[in-house]
Amino acid sequence: ALPISCVCVCVCVCDLLFFSHSGFFTAPVKGVYEFSFYVYGGGGSIGLGAFLRRNRQNLVMAYTQHDRGSINTSNGVSVLLEVGDVVDVFLSANKRILDNANHHSTFRGHLLFPV
Numbered sequence: 001a002l003p004i005s006c007v008c009v010c011v012c013v014c015d016l017l018f019f020s021h022s023g024f025f026t027a028p029v030k031g032v033y034e035f036s037f038y039v040y041g042g043g044g045s046i047g048l049g050a051f052l053r054r055n056r057q058n059l060v061m062a063y064t065q066h067d068r069g070s071i072n073t074s075n076g077v078s079v080l081l082e083v084g085d086v087v088d089v090f091l092s093a094n095k096r097i098l099d100n101a102n103h104h105s106t107f108r109g110h111l112l113f114p115v
Contacts, residue, residue, distance in 0.1 A: 023107065024088045027081035031114040036076030037062065037089045039097040040104035048073055049095040052107075054087050063095075072104070078112060 027033065039062060041048035048071055049063035062075035081087070089107045091097060099105040 024086050025107075025109065027083055027085045027087070029111070029114050030082050031080070032078055032112045033081050033087070033109055034076065034078045034112050035087060035107070035109035036074060037107045038072060038074040038105060039089075040070070040072045041096055041098045046094065046096050048097060049092060050097060051090045051092060052077060052087070053090050054079060054081065055085055058090075061092075080115065 025035075035052055037050065037052055039048060039050050045067075047063060047065040049061060051058045051061050052075065053059060059079060060075045060077050062073040064071050064073040079087075087109070097105050
């Protein structure tokens with residue numbers, strides 16, 4: 001299994017501690033953050049799915065499967081982060097996503113309020 005950032009371009013609007021080359025966001029301040037992710041793929045026998053994780057622990061999953069045609073799935077969460085907590089989107093084993101220059105697969109979030 002690989003981080004989604006190795007498969008697609010990820011976009012985040014969270015301060016300056018998102019590293020687009022790695023796909024990881026590091027919380028600069030303690031607070032409640034809102035994150036969402038959208039993944040896109042084509043139909044087939046392999047499911048389309050990914051996890052949103054905090055410090056390598058799964059928070060939520062988005063999953064779907066369809067025999068043919070384009071499909072997408074998404075999920076999101078509001079979560080309390082401590083300074084230095086790391087958030088990423090992770091492609092689980094035996095799942096897939098697709099992306100191209102249109103950036104169908106994205107990861108984004110923002111600070112709701114500091115604590």
